[in-house]
Amino acid sequence: MAAERRPLVAGNWKMNGLKASLNEISLISQGLDGLWRTTDILICPPATLVYTAAAVAIGTKVAIGAQDCHAEPSGAFTGDIAAEMLAEAGATAVIVGHSERRTYHKESDAEVRAKALAAWRAGLTAIVCIGETKDERVAGKTLEVLGVQLAGSLPDGSTAANLVVAYEPVWAIGTGLTPTVADVAEAHGFIRDRLVARFGAEGEGVRVLYGGSVKPSNAAELMAVANVDGALVGGASLKATDFLGIAGAYR
């Protein structure tokens, strides 16, 4: 029997957004129109906006997350931010291991795993990102790569409550390209199998999001795929109308 997994539609603003963008959060909350009854909504603004975004989101059905954290709770790590700081600022979740962090900051699976543990230590849900590059897909190595990333990036003790996995093919991020529905089904089915093999019933409950060029026009098709439990949206999360158009796939 398939587990009941509450969909999650999450926005990753990346390095976009000044104070004026907080209005989009208000607009999202106003536009939900009961959607929150079935679907969790999360916005991950840049770190500078987490505190004010959380204040704007109080009393709404929009949760606020962050985009990265350091593994340590404090210390001499200039420019870094601890998970505890994000939690105090009002975040309830943090993205770790996004491909842009893995590429530009050379984050390894072991570092991503340490960051996920830091998220838990601070009481945050860890949204762990994995995904293959174009070269890896062309070489037929997609599932192999996903398997290695899952084994290395997910800590022991992952549960349906403390972990979300985001499958984001690197070549689909910001490109307008998306995998076929069959390819999404294959990747998500593989991820589910690995989650269940390692975490049992908890792995059945972990939500697996698809990310990479999700738009209002393709959201319904992607969200209907088995084992796709929501979306991690980049560019189209910056405007409330686009984001609501995607979340509306769960109406």
Ligand SMILES: O=C(CO)COP(=O)(O)O
């Ligand atoms: O990286 C992503 C979300 O984390 C996806 O970005 P786009 O939706 O802009 O392709």
